[in-house]
Amino acid sequence: HSALTQPASVSGSPGQSITISCTGTSSDVGGYNLVSWYQQRPGRAPNFLIYEVHKRPSGVSNRFSGSKSGNTASLRISGLQAEDEADYYCCSYAGDNTLVFGGGTKLTVL
Amino acid sequence: QVQLVESGGGVVQPGRSLRLSCTASGFTFRNYGMHWVRQAPGKGLEWVAGVWYDGSDKYNADSVKGRFVITRDNSKNTLFLQINSLRAEDTAVYYCAREFINDALDLWGQGTMVTVSS
Numbered sequence: 001h002s003a004l005t006q007p008a009s010v011s012g013s014p015g016q017s018i019t020i021s022c023t024g025t026s027s028d029v030g031g032y033n034l035v036s037w038y039q040q041r042p043g044r045a046p047n048f049l050i051y052e053v054h055k056r057p058s059g060v061s062n063r064f065s066g067s068k069s070g071n072t073a074s075l076r077i078s079g080l081q082a083e084d085e086a087d088y089y090c091c092s093y094a095g096d097n098t099l100v101f102g103g104g105t106k107l108t109v110l
Numbered sequence: 111q112v113q114l115v116e117s118g119g120g121v122v123q124p125g126r127s128l129r130l131s132c133t134a135s136g137f138t139f140r141n142y143g144m145h146w147v148r149q150a151p152g153k154g155l156e157w158v159a160g161v162w163y164d165g166s167d168k169y170n171a172d173s174v175k176g177r178f179v180i181t182r183d184n185s186k187n188t189l190f191l192q193i194n195s196l197r198a199e200d201t202a203v204y205y206c207a208r209e210f211i212n213d214a215l216d217l218w219g220q221g222t223m224v225t226v227s228s
Contacts, residue, residue, distance in 0.1 A: 034212050045205055045219065046218050047218075048214065048217075048218075051212065051214030052214065057210070089154060089155050091155075091157070097167070098160075098169055102154070103154045
């Protein structure tokens with residue numbers, strides 16, 4: 001499976017909302033409601049944000065939300081804060097007990 | 111506390127082998143599926159391998175099939191990744207991660223760096 005397609009970078013001002021897209025195929029994103037999202041700050045391990053497309057684990061801010069339409073999943077971050085500046089990765093189940101990640105998106109808070 | 115700690119990384123010559131370990135604490139290790147994910151310098155995350163909670167089934171990415179073997183020892187709360195025939199492109203930070211539900215990875219270790227160089 002090829003990596004899922006994410007924009008290389010997005011930016012927004014504090015208080016604004018941004019959306020990061022994650023495009024795959026009918027064999028991964030489109031075929032299963034098993035998309036997860038991760039935040040990674042420089043030099044750190046990833047943090048778990050969203051699972052099963054739109055579910056938020058306990059402790060994750062409700063400013064983060066996920067959705068999916070067809071072969072594209074999306075992560076929306078509302079009320080941007082400086083601490084949201086990080087890399088964001090989507091991940092999808094891809095059949096046969098395999099996973100595929102997106103290439104990552106660098107979020108800059110202006 | 112609940113954590114995963116990787117070890118075993120280092121500088122290795124091409125063609126050699128290496129075994130990475132991931133020791134779990136603070137939770138019932140044997141109840142969870144586990145995964146390895148790697149990240150080459152300046153690059154994105156790449157799923158490498160996964161294993162069921164009891165070790166009965168294991169899965170690899172096509173890019174490493176035949177060279178990487180994931181195993182676990184539930185009596186020692188430890189996950190392993192055997193990497194054979196190392197190549198320069200295997201240079202990366204290797205993370206172990208716990209599977210929360212349906213392949214979502216909720217707990218990650220700090221990573222161990224593997225550098226393949228002569």
